[in-house]
Structure formats: C-alpha cells, structure tokens
Amino acid sequence: MNPVPTTDGTTQPGPAVVDRRTELSAFLRSRRARLRPADVGLPEHGRRRVPGLRREELAQLAGVSVAYYIRLEQGRGAGVSDAVLDAIGTALRLTPTERDHLRHLARPASRRVRAAARPQRVGPACRQVLDALELVPAFVVGRGLDVIGWNRLGSALFGDFPAMPRERRNLARQVFLDPATRALYVNWEGKAEVVVGLLRRELGRAPDDPALAGLVAELSGVSGEFRRLWARHDVQDKGFGVKQLNHPVVGPLTLTYETLSVAADPEQLLVTHHAAAGSRSEEALRALAAGLA
Known part of the structure; x- marks a missing residue:
C-alpha cells in the first residue's frame, strides 16, 4: 500500500x-x-x-x-x-x-484489472462534435471521472483544462481540491454528493482498478468532506439536470446539462450544457464565447 x-x-x-x-x-x-x-x-x-x-x-x-x-x-x-x-x-x-x-x-463480471495503462483519447468524430458546439460548453469524461476532452467554452466555464497537469483534469479532484471549482458551484454540497456517488459507482464496476482505489485513498486522506460523503455508500448515475454557477467573468448562470454515451467507447461520456433561449444565461454564454474569439 x-x-x-x-x-x-x-x-x-x-x-x-x-x-x-x-x-x-x-x-x-x-x-x-x-x-x-x-x-x-x-x-x-x-x-x-x-x-x-x-x-x-x-x-x-x-x-x-x-x-x-x-x-x-x-x-x-x-x-x-x-x-x-x-x-x-x-x-x-x-x-x-x-x-x-x-x-x-x-457478481463481478470479471476480476481482470482494467487496462489503466492504455490512456483514453477522444476520437475524431467526438472531437468534431465538441468543436461544433460553439455556444454549448461541453467536455468528455472517461474512466475514473477523468476529463479527457473539452471545447473552448467548456474549458472557459469549468476550468482551464489545457493548462492543468493531466492528473488534475479529474472531476473529483476539481470538486474537492480546487477552490475555484468550489466557488463556481452555487450548490457545492450537491455537486460533491453527485461526484462521490459517481465515483462509488465506478469503483463498484472496477474494484481491481488501482488508479481508482488510489484516487479514493488520496481524497480520503486530504478531505474530511469527501470521507463524510464516501461513508454514506451512495451511488449515482450521471444523467441530466440543472447546474447553477457563479462564474468569475460572466456572473450567475443557470444551465441544463445532458449526458450522452460515446458510441466509439462506452467508458466515455459527453456532457453538454445549454441555457434557455433568450435568458440572461444565454447572453452570458455568448459574451464568454465572444471573449474567447
């Protein structure tokens, strides 16, 4: 150990x-x-x-x-x-x-450790979708809640992924270790509960994955909030809902998110976010996108 x-x-x-x-x-x-x-x-x-x-x-x-x-x-x-x-x-x-x-x-289907050494990559078709979503912040989540792909608006909204070390591009590490991510979510506690539930579900599917076990051990060692939520043994599946954010540049945002499976790799999920037409949040996203341009 x-x-x-x-x-x-x-x-x-x-x-x-x-x-x-x-x-x-x-x-x-x-x-x-x-x-x-x-x-x-x-x-x-x-x-x-x-x-x-x-x-x-x-x-x-x-x-x-x-x-x-x-x-x-x-x-x-x-x-x-x-x-x-x-x-x-x-x-x-x-x-x-x-x-x-x-x-x-x-009844685990297999005791085989997942091929953690094989890095996950976003395929060309999914990459084209990401780039086409100019006014839709989006990112791709892989094994262990790693963020493995994003578009420009997704990075501007949820974190500067290109500038992050690879190990920090992870939803769980962001939520529990990054102060900027904590400040971004209006309901941080609710977000933390979802992330822990997703991580528990991942671990149930791959208990022999040392990277997953190491992530849980790491967060348990540095975050009392993570330990408290982890002890509940709650599980969640990523689906759809509403996120309320307080972005440091464009201010409050209310976005609906949807999670889609990537056909080329069932271990990848495409998470998209959009604002209601004509809303203040849509105007904010347009302003954020214009700033990037």
Whole structure:
C-alpha cells in the first residue's frame, strides 16, 4: 500500500485495490440502515440499538433465509442468483442505479484489472462534435471521472483544462481540491454528493482498478468532506439536470446539462450544457464565447 498524505502532515496507507467483499457488506448495511419497519409495512417492536431494519426483517421481506442473507451481507455473495438480488433490491427499495451497483459487487463480471495503462483519447468524430458546439460548453469524461476532452467554452466555464497537469483534469479532484471549482458551484454540497456517488459507482464496476482505489485513498486522506460523503455508500448515475454557477467573468448562470454515451467507447461520456433561449444565461454564454474569439 502506498502512503497517502493527510491534512495534518501524517500519512495513511492507500490500498492498491478495493476489497469487493468489504464494499458489498458495507453497501448492504448502509441501505438496510436507512429503512425503518414502518417504511416497509412491518410492525416496530421495542427499542432498537441501531437504526434501520434488522437482518431477519430484511430476509423476511426478500424471502430468503436469515443465514443466507447474513452470508451475503458478510460479502460472501458467490453464486447468488439474479432472482435473489432482485428480491433483496426490492426489499431495500433500491434505485435502478443501486440495483446495478449491487449486481456488480455481488457478481463481478470479471476480476481482470482494467487496462489503466492504455490512456483514453477522444476520437475524431467526438472531437468534431465538441468543436461544433460553439455556444454549448461541453467536455468528455472517461474512466475514473477523468476529463479527457473539452471545447473552448467548456474549458472557459469549468476550468482551464489545457493548462492543468493531466492528473488534475479529474472531476473529483476539481470538486474537492480546487477552490475555484468550489466557488463556481452555487450548490457545492450537491455537486460533491453527485461526484462521490459517481465515483462509488465506478469503483463498484472496477474494484481491481488501482488508479481508482488510489484516487479514493488520496481524497480520503486530504478531505474530511469527501470521507463524510464516501461513508454514506451512495451511488449515482450521471444523467441530466440543472447546474447553477457563479462564474468569475460572466456572473450567475443557470444551465441544463445532458449526458450522452460515446458510441466509439462506452467508458466515455459527453456532457453538454445549454441555457434557455433568450435568458440572461444565454447572453452570458455568448459574451464568454465572444471573449474567447
């Protein structure tokens, strides 16, 4: 394990990989802890030493034996069927993204480490799309939330990517380590929650990826806010929504974002942003683009 510096000058060990069994156990316990018997139609008997459903209550809801569920929650999920995972997902009221995360933790498709040595690059077709979006800030996210491509307006809005060291072109490092990014987002806490949820989902899909494990160890060592959010075991999938920004040059912006998969590489996502027609935010984007020109 490589040591990771902390804010107090000490170091803590950083894992080469993440233990999938530990992740599975912690995820199930965290989802069970957020439910109360009344939430799932069960009577609540007496005081509880810990919050959430008891294991036997969850097993009852899922229609499996208590011993079987305990083995699964201990990380021993080898051979578990889709039907059982679906039943547990229903009992825990998991979202589709959480169900997908549970399947990857319980039954990983492969123990093969991802080809981290092969750098991701934006293909020529995607590059043409980026360049064509003159009034649409956009960037491409690859493995581990690395920003691997952008257009001029995307860089002007979300960070000077060309000037950054390669390792700093990462959404998680930006959000937790860059003061300018913290100031950019009006709801920084919400953005941080999304980024941590995305990173947790990435790790569930590739627990043997040492680069991902190293990123988690690095951020855990230097950011108490990251440690707090990481301990929730929340997972998210990047989709669409609204971002409110406070840009240092053009001021407040309200932008709708959309995430699109890149057909040439399923591990790449194109994130686009646009303002409502005729809005003050659209005028601001035009002013920012004119300044670049």
